[in-house]
Amino acid sequence: MSIPESFDPSRRTVIGGLAALSLGAPLFAQAEAWPAKPVTMVVPWPPGGPSDIAARPLAKGLQDLLGKPFVIDNRGGSGGNIGTAAVTMAPADGHTLLVTSSAPIVINPSLYKKMAFDPAKDLIPVTNVIKVPQVLVVHPGLGVNDVQGLLAQVRAKPGFVFGSSGNGTPQHLTGELFADAARAQMTHVPYKGSAPAISDLMAGHVPMLFDSLSSILPHIRSGKVRALATAGAKRSSLLPQVPTLAEAGLPGIESYGWYGLFVRAGTPAPIVQQLSEAALKVMKSPDFQRVLAETGSDFVGDTPVAFAAFVRTETEKWSRLVKLSGATID
Structure with a gap:
């Protein structure tokens, strides 16, 4: 049996390999799809608190948008540290999320002598969800x-x-x-x-x-x-007759209760990006806009990069105030 002169073994190997990759590509893409199963959204506070105001409509919107269950898991205790630590120990696959107030992210590292996690290293900021001003009453x-x-x-x-x-x-x-x-x-x-x-x-x-x-x-x-x-930068739409502290003669005091979305460090960048885009889409929806209006919060959705910069600024501000107050928990 003669071998055709046009036969090239290396070419057949390449073609065969490409065919195998082509056949395998859908399976690989399917395995990498997110979310691939129900997603747990940890809120490190008891049910009914302000963090739930952010977490529950966000979870419902993501569930409707992405077609997988998003389940709220309230894990209160230790100033938000217990639930936050649980997220840092979960698999870094985007199926365990954190929605929390600022405390365990930017205050507790200065307040507690020992913590089971380092928010700057163990978490990835995804987006700010709600930001409401503090009020002097x-x-x-x-x-x-x-x-x-x-x-x-x-x-x-x-x-x-x-x-x-x-x-x-x-x-x-x-x-x-x-x-x-x-x-x-x-x-x-x-x-x-x-x-x-x-x-x-x-x-x-x-x-x-x-x-x-x-x-x-x-x-x-x-x-x-x-x-x-x-204590906002501008008057609240819900209290238009109430001045800001700056207007009242005390400039330099700006303080918000903010609630952000985070994932564990090591979560693949494509998942972080997909989650960010999905969260922003939910936050622009009429249902979520009603939540913003009811809480007196402006739209605060941002990119992971912008939110990370905001978190760093907040960490510097609150660590200074913890030292100023002498507050400690341990």
Whole structure:
């Protein structure tokens, strides 16, 4: 049997290899598709908290958009550290996500002497989801109607008390920022969460506190507490009559309760990109826009690169305030 002169063994090998790759490509693509199974969205706080306001509509939108279940897993404890640590120990395949407030990401590393994770190394920021301003509120019986009136009392009474939702929380540290800007010596009273702090404010046991707009707004509207200023860069659309702290004579105080989406470090870049694009699409939907309007939050969706830069800036700001306040948990 003669071999045709045109026969080239190397060419046949290449063609055969390409054919095999071609046949295998759909299988490979299918194996790499995301999401390939239900996705767990960890919220490192008890159910019903502000983080749920961000997580639940985001999870529903992603589920509808991507066709796989997105299940909320509330894992509270240790200032958000327990649930956050669980995400850093999950497989880096995009099937375990984190939606959390700022605390375990930018405050706790300075507040706790020991943590089971390093958010700067163990997590990838995907996008900011909701950002609502902190609001300065007082008991109506305090007899002040504006920030300057409050400052007069604070400066006249060294040790003037302010409450917060807990040691080292954004609410506490915003109060410390206020005391620093006012050049006043104030006494912090920490509570175990916003609810008991607000209850004591309404009962007149503490005269003032800062809390996020989404938590305090119903009590402002009921008249049980009085809003003096917001800590945002501009007035809130839900409280247009309330000035910012800068407008009220205390510039340089900008503080938000923000809630972001993260994945474990090592998650493939294509999955991070797909998740980012899907999340932004959900956040632009009418359903999510209603959530933003109800919480007084502007659209804050951004790219992983932009969100990572924001997180670094926030980390620097809050670490300085933790040192200023002397707050510690351990």
